[in-house]
Amino acid sequence: MGHVVAGAVFRDGRVLLAQRTRPPELAGRWELPGGKIEPGESAEQALARELREELGIEVRGADRFGPPVQLGSDLVMCAYRVDLVSGEPRPLDHAALRWVDAKELEQMDLVEADRAWLPALRDMLAG
Numbered sequence: 001m002g003h004v005v006a007g008a009v010f011r012d013g014r015v016l017l018a019q020r021t022r023p024p025e026l027a028g029r030w031e032l033p034g035g036k037i038e039p040g041e042s043a044e045q046a047l048a049r050e051l052r053e054e055l056g057i058e059v060r061g062a063d064r065f066g067p068p069v070q071l072g073s074d075l076v077m078c079a080y081r082v083d084l085v086s087g088e089p090r091p092l093d094h095a096a097l098r099w100v101d102a103k104e105l106e107q108m109d110l111v112e113a114d115r116a117w118l119p120a121l122r123d124m125l126a127g
C-alpha cells in the first residue's frame with residue numbers, strides 16, 4: 001500500500017489550496033498540496049520535501065487530521081497540519097495558489113478525495 005501525504009498550511013485564518021494541472025480529469029480542481037511518501041521517508045519528511053518542491057517553502061511538523069482517504073486499491077492518503085517555517089508559497093508545480101477562509105473554502109472546486117477533510121478544515125479555520 002502506497003501512502004500519499006497532503007499538507008495544510010494555515011496563516012491569518014486561511015488555509016493554502018493549490019490548483020492542479022494534471023491529470024486532465026483533475027486539472028483546474030483544488031487540493032491540499034502533497035504527494036507520495038518515498039521509501040524510507042516519514043510523513044513529516046515527505047511533506048517537507050513535497051512542499052519544498054511544489055511551493056518553495058520550508059515546513060515542519062505533521063499533525064494528522066481528518067479521515068484517511070483510500071485512492072484506488074493501492075494508495076491511501078492522509079492530511080496533516082504543517083507549520084510554515086520560511087518562504088512565500090509560489091505555484092512551482094500548480095496552476096495557481098489561493099489562501100481561503102472558511103467561507104471561501106465552501107466555494108472551491110476541490111478534488112473529490114480532499115472533500116473528506118472539509119469538516120475538519122472548517123473547524124480549524126473557525127477555531
Ligand code: CDP
Nearest residue numbers: 004006031032033034035036071111113114
Ligand atoms: O507527485 P506524486 O505522484 O508524488 O503525487 P500526486 O500525483 O500529486 O498525488 C498522488 C495521488 O494522490 C494522485 O492520485 C492524486 O490525485 C492524489 N491526491 C489527492 O487526491 N489529493 C491531494 N491533496 C493530493 C494528491
